[in-house]
Amino acid sequence: MPLRWTREILALLEECDVTPYRASGKGGQKRNKTESAVRVVHRPTGIVRIGTESRSQSANKLRALERVREALEARDRKPKPRKATRPTSASQERRITGKRRRGEIKRGRSPVSDE
Numbered sequence: 001m002p003l004r005w006t007r008e009i010l011a012l013l014e015e016c017d018v019t020p021y022r023a024s025g026k027g028g029q030k031r032n033k034t035e036s037a038v039r040v041v042h043r044p045t046g047i048v049r050i051g052t053e054s055r056s057q058s059a060n061k062l063r064a065l066e067r068v069r070e071a072l073e074a075r076d077r078k079p080k081p082r083k084a085t086r087p088t089s090a091s092q093e094r095r096i097t098g099k100r101r102r103g104e105i106k107r108g109r110s111p112v113s114d115e
Contacts, residue, residue, distance in 0.1 A: 003062050012065055012072075017041045023052040030055055040064040047071045 023037030037052040038060040049067035051060030087095075 003059075003066055005062060009062065009065050009069065012042075012069055015043055016065065016068065017043060018061060018064075020057055025052075027055075036060060038064050040068055042068050042072070045072070045075070 017040070019039045019041070020035040021037050021039060022033075022035050023031055025031070034055075034057075036055055036057045037050065038057060039048060039050050040061070041048050047068055049064045049071065051062070051064035051067070053063060054060050
């Protein structure tokens with residue numbers, strides 16, 4: 001789905017500081033001489049996201065704002081509550097058997113007595 005300037009993104013833009021800068025990396029003269037990369041800081045939360053993929057500053061700004069929106073949604077998500085479960089009797093037995101076997105191996109490492 002292509003990114004679009006929506007009302008939600010425009011409202012989010014008003015809550016953010018947008019800073020264009022020169023991105024480093026491959027891309028040659030166009031990338032090295034233009035300030036097409038964008039850093040977006042969401043003032044209320046301090047979330048920082050960047051957009052550097054495109055040669056277009058506005059496309060990078062849109063991508064960075066979309067990432068801020070996704071980060072805000074992730075912060076609002078509540079983790080699914082965990083249910084306490086008990087191990088089955090078969091798994092308990094396997095664990096105990098493994099511990100006994102390991103104990104036998106360790107006891108076999110002890111020095112032999114002279115008796």
